[in-house]
Amino acid sequence: MSSIIQVGMADLKVARAPDKLITMGLGSCIGICVVDRARKVGCLAHIMLPSSLQAKNNQIRAKFADSAVEMLIEDLQKAGASASSLVAKIAGGAQMFKFSGQSDILKIGERNAQAVEECLEKNRIKLLASDTGGNYGRTITFDIETGDLLVRTIGHGERVI
Amino acid sequence: MEDFDKLSILQLDALMEIANIGAGNAATALAKLINARIDMSVPRIDIKSFAQVPDLMGGADVPVVGLYLKVSGDAPASILFILAIERAAALVDLLMGRENGTTNHEGFSDMDVSALMEVGNILSATYLGALTIFTDLKFYPSVPAIGMDMAGALLNAILAQLGEVADQVLVLKTELKRDGQGVVGDFFLLPDPGSLEIILGALGVGELE
Numbered sequence: 100m101s102s103i104i105q106v107g108m109a110d111l112k113v114a115r116a117p118d119k120l121i122t123m124g125l126g127s128c129i130g131i132c133v134v135d136r137a138r139k140v141g142c143l144a145h146i147m148l149p150s151s152l153q154a155k156n157n158q159i160r161a162k163f164a165d166s167a168v169e170m171l172i173e174d175l176q177k178a179g180a181s182a183s184s185l186v187a188k189i190a191g192g193a194q195m196f197k198f199s200g201q202s203d204i205l206k207i208g209e210r211n212a213q214a215v216e217e218c219l220e221k222n223r224i225k226l227l228a229s230d231t232g233g234n235y236g237r238t239i240t241f242d243i244e245t246g247d248l249l250v251r252t253i254g255h256g257e258r259v260i
Numbered sequence: 261m262e263d264f265d266k267l268s269i270l271q272l273d274a275l276m277e278i279a280n281i282g283a284g285n286a287a288t289a290l291a292k293l294i295n296a297r298i299d300m301s302v303p304r305i306d307i308k309s310f311a312q313v314p315d316l317m318g319g320a321d322v323p324v325v326g327l328y329l330k331v332s333g334d335a336p337a338s339i340l341f342i343l344a345i346e347r348a349a350a351l352v353d354l355l356m357g358r359e360n361g362t363t364n365h366e367g368f369s370d371m372d373v374s375a376l377m378e379v380g381n382i383l384s385a386t387y388l389g390a391l392t393i394f395t396d397l398k399f400y401p402s403v404p405a406i407g408m409d410m411a412g413a414l415l416n417a418i419l420a421q422l423g424e425v426a427d428q429v430l431v432l433k434t435e436l437k438r439d440g441q442g443v444v445g446d447f448f449l450l451p452d453p454g455s456l457e458i459i460l461g462a463l464g465v466g467e468l469e
Contacts, residue, residue, distance in 0.1 A: 107312070108416065108419065123321040124314060124320030124411060124414075126409070126412065126415065126416030127417040127420055147310070147420045147423045154423075158427060159427050195413055196326075196405035196406070196417060207417060236409040236414070253323050253410060
């Protein structure tokens with residue numbers, strides 16, 4: 100029996116096939132899905148902010164792109180994955196609100212996406228596919244068995260990347 | 261005061277009381293606007309981790325209309341008015357003087373969106389007005405931003421602003437109900453980190469136990 104494991108905001112979970120990982124309502128946040136296909140172990144991190152270095156409070160590592168990527172590598176290795184065979188797919192990073200005066204914080208989605216891509220590259224995790232940007236929310240389901248990432252939206256279709 | 265657990269009963273009561281008065285004023289303003297009776301729930305105060313906040317809004321993937329205002333001044337905060345999407349359509353019908361059921365939530369016009377934003381303006385201004393009378397603090401709401409999507413997705417961007425310094429958030433929630441027609445929407449006030457101390461101080465209950 101496969102189960103579907105929920106991942107909340109600023110959270111990270113590891114699972115094995117045939118289980119699936121889901122995170123609901125990604126807005127400016129990013130869902131980082133990383134898997135070792137051969138060993139059938141994967142994880143999903145739901146990050147909120149680009150960098151733990153500027154933050155006054157960085158206790159929760161899954162909250163930031165940089166510390167979450169480090170954490171997920173450690174956790175996946177502990178679960179038997181090989182760091183050199185990790186591949187990633189990401190989704191989210193939208194801009195949810197339209198203000199008349201654009202402030203920096205509202206571009207957080209774009210900054211998150213950029214930071215995640217940089218952190219993955221820095222840690223030599225190949226990014227296979229991404230579905231980021233836009234102005235709409237996403238609910239994503241990551242199938243560890245197949246590596247498929249199902250992206251569902253309201254009014255902007257459904258796709259598998 | 262990022263350590264919300266240290267809040268005393270007296271301090272929580274004081275916060276509930278200002279939420280009660282703020283939302284009371286907002287409910288009255290909404291009632292005048294749509295010419296119907298508006299009731300409100302007893303305010304709820306919740307201290308939640310980020311992951312738990314979407315549950316207060318009915319779940320992370322529930323489709324909603326969210327009106328968001330950034331409040332600057334003496335004690336910065338965020339205001340969020342969340343309406344289930346079909347409730348927002350019903351509210352637009354009332355605001356625009358259309359027969360109930362006319363507005364389709366998939367096709368809000370620019371005028372409809374503008375009317376909803378005006379509701380955000382009026383509710384926030386009246387809520388904050390009451391807070392100012394009570395605390396003598398200045399609050400300046402921004403122009404409202406509107407988003408229509410999954411509740412969790414709308415929350416992301418707002419919570420991210422608090423995320424640099426906090427892991428938990430204090431949420432004051434009041435439900436506004438239309439006489440006999442169920443919930444109109446939920447009004448949320450989320451003080452920025454540090455603002456809570458200022459508000460409590462102004463209420464004369466600033467001392468921690």
